[in-house]
Amino acid sequence: MTQPLLSIRALHKHFHVGRNLFGPKPTLRAVDGVTLDIYPGETLGLVGESGCGKSTLARTLIRLHQPTSGAIHFDGRDIATAPERDLTPFRRRVQMIFQDPYASLNTRMTVRDLIAEPLEIARIGTPASRTAKVHDLLARVGLHADHANRFAHEFSGGQRQRIGIARAIALEPDLVICDEPISALDVSVQAQVVNMLEDLQDQLGLTYLFITHDLSMVRHISDRIGVMYLGRIVELASNTDLYARPSHPYTQALLASIPVPDPTAARPTEPMRGEIPSPLHIPTGCRFRTRCPLATDLCASVEPDLRDIGNGHLAACHYAGDAPSHGTA
Numbered sequence: 001m002t003q004p005l006l007s008i009r010a011l012h013k014h015f016h017v018g019r020n021l022f023g024p025k026p027t028l029r030a031v032d033g034v035t036l037d038i039y040p041g042e043t044l045g046l047v048g049e050s051g052c053g054k055s056t057l058a059r060t061l062i063r064l065h066q067p068t069s070g071a072i073h074f075d076g077r078d079i080a081t082a083p084e085r086d087l088t089p090f091r092r093r094v095q096m097i098f099q100d101p102y103a104s105l106n107t108r109m110t111v112r113d114l115i116a117e118p119l120e121i122a123r124i125g126t127p128a129s130r131t132a133k134v135h136d137l138l139a140r141v142g143l144h145a146d147h148a149n150r151f152a153h154e155f156s157g158g159q160r161q162r163i164g165i166a167r168a169i170a171l172e173p174d175l176v177i178c179d180e181p182i183s184a185l186d187v188s189v190q191a192q193v194v195n196m197l198e199d200l201q202d203q204l205g206l207t208y209l210f211i212t213h214d215l216s217m218v219r220h221i222s223d224r225i226g227v228m229y230l231g232r233i234v235e236l237a238s239n240t241d242l243y244a245r246p247s248h249p250y251t252q253a254l255l256a257s258i259p260v261p262d263p264t265a266a267r268p269t270e271p272m273r274g275e276i277p278s279p280l281h282i283p284t285g286c287r288f289r290t291r292c293p294l295a296t297d298l299c300a301s302v303e304p305d306l307r308d309i310g311n312g313h314l315a316a317c318h319y320a321g322d323a324p325s326h327g328t329a
Contacts, residue, residue, distance in 0.1 A: 003076070004037035005175060005207050006061070011035070011070035011080070013053075013060045017280070028279050030056040032231030033070075035306065038175070043201070043208040045222030045239075047215060047254065049276050053231040054211045055099070058179045061209075062094055063087060075174075092122055095168040099180040101160035105152040111138070111163055112148035118170045137166040140203075141196060158189035162196070169200060177209045182217065190214070194221055215258050219243060227251045230287045231279060233306060237313040247309055247320040249292045286318070294319055 013031040016024075030053045038044050046054055059065045061072060063079065072080040079090055098104035105114055115137055116130045125133065135145040141162040152160055161181060168176055178197070182190040194217060200206060212218050218225055225242045227235040227250060235248040246252045253272035274291045277283055285303050289295040298318055306314050309321030 002039055004073075005040045005075060006036075006038040006209075007071075007073040008034055008036045008061070009071040009073075011057070011060065011072065012068040013056055013065055014068045026280050029231050029282060030279055031060060032279075032282070034228075034231070034233055036226060036233065036236070038207060038209060040174070040207055041201075041205060042223040043210055043221055045218035045225040046209060046211045046228060047213065047218055047225065048228035050213070051276055051279070052228045053279070054228055055179055057228070058096065058177045058209065058211055062091070062096055062177060092171045093173050094175045094177070095171065095173040096177045096179060097161075097164055097168050097181045100184055101157060101164045102152060104164055105160060105167075107152050109151070110148065111150055111152070114152070114163060115148075115167045115170055118167065122171060124171075133170070134166075137170055140169070140200065141166045142192075156189075158185050158193065161185060161193055165193075165197070165200070169204060169206070172204065173206070175207045175209070177211070179211050180213065181210075183213060190217065197221070215254060227254065230277065230282055232287065232316065233314075234288065234316045235314065236306070237315075238311075241311065241313050245313070247313065247315040248288075248317045249294055250288050251315075253291075286316075 011031055011034045012029070015028040015030060016026070017028050018026050032053070034057060036044070048054055056065065060067050067080045070080060071078060074090055074094065077090070079087070082090070112131065112134050115134045119125060119130045119133060124130070134148055138145060138147055143159065143162055143166070152163065155163065182193050185193060197208070198221060201208065210218065210221055219239060222239050224236065224238050226233050227248065229250050235242065235246070235251045242251065243255065246255055257272065272291055277287070277290060283290050285301050286292070286295070286299040287303070289299040292299065302318070304316045304318045306316040309315050315321065
C-alpha cells in the first residue's frame, strides 16, 4: 500500500487569548485533534465555514505556528517536534499559496526577485540560470518573460495569484498547500487558476492540500474531501462518495446550501440553523449538536469518534452508518 506523504495524528493548536486576573487565560482551540493522511499525487480538499480552523491547520502544518501537541510526519519524518534549524529540507519540499496574492507578495520587489528569492535562499544556480528559471516559471503559469521586470501592483488579482503560484513551485516541491487560492479572485478567473493548478500537478507530480469555501470547485479538483467543523474533521471521503451519500448532518447542510438554478426546487436537507459556536466555548459532546436537527442526549454527553462507515468513508456522528458509535465522553 502507498505510504502517506503527509501524516497528521491528533494535531492540536491552541492559543491563549485575552487577560484573566483571577485564573488562567482562556484557551482558543483552533485545531483540536485533527488526524489526516495525504498521499503522493492526490488532491485532498478541505472545506468548512469561516472560523473552523482550516487556515490555522495549514499554517501549523508548515510550522508557521508551533503545534500545541500531536504529530506531523512528512515522508516519515516528524516535523512537529523538529528544531527550526532542521526544517530547511522540509521547507524546500513543502510550499504554500496564500489566500490574498497582494498581501503575500513584497510590493517593493520585482517579479523576477520575488520568484527567484527561494532559489537564492536555497543557493540554487547562478544569477543567469535563476533568471532563466524565472522566465520558465512565468511561462508555466501563463505570464510573459517581460513581466519579470514589473512590480506586483501592476498586475490584476488573477495575475498576482499566478505569480504566487510560480513562486510556490520554484523549488519543485512535493506538497503545495493551497489556502483558499481562488477566493479573492473574480469568478471568471477562478476556473482558469484551478485548471492551471491541475495542469501543474500533472506536469510536476505535485500533491495538493486544497482549502476552499467553494463546494462546487472542491468537487472539481479534489480526489478526497475532508469537512472541518470547530477544529476537527467531521467527515472524510472520496470526492464521489461524499457528494453521493453525505453522512454527517453538517456536510448535508453545507451541500444543501449550494445555490441551484431553480429557486423553487425542494432541498433534501433543511438549512443550517444558528451560528458556529466560539472555539473558546466548544459545546460538550458532539460539537455540532447545538445546530443539528438530529441531536439527542447522547450527542450532548459523548463526543463521537471519526469512524469508518464503509468503503473508507469516515464520519464523526453517532447516527452515521448502520449503528451508533460509542465515541469518547
